[in-house]
Amino acid sequence: MKFAIVFVALFAFALAAPLGEEAQIVRxxxxxxxxxxxxxxxxTSDGVARQEQGHVENAGTDYETLKVSGSFQYYGDDGQLYQVQYIADENGFQPQGAHLPVA
Known part of the structure; x- marks a missing residue:
């Protein structure tokens, strides 16, 4: 369930574009x-990109876990390219990016 919520939120965020020219999917x-x-x-034609891969570990057991890793990038309103790499597993969503604060 957590993965679905994170996936939907990230997908919507990655596809969000300013009003005006509509981005085209190029790959x-x-x-x-x-x-x-x-x-x-x-x-997409406006510089948004995303890649992700996932697999199930310990399938059919009480410890079944979906392990996901990926990255996305987009251009902010300030014209800067923002890039995020992440993993999501039994420890939650763990993003890393130069613009993100570190605990």
């Missing part, structure tokens, strides 16, 4: 192995 690839493993990546 899109996806794969699903049917066993819980997947990967995808896309890039």
């Amino acid at each position: 899109y690839d996806s794969d699903n192995d049917g066993l819980g493993g997947y990967s995808f990546n896309f890039e």
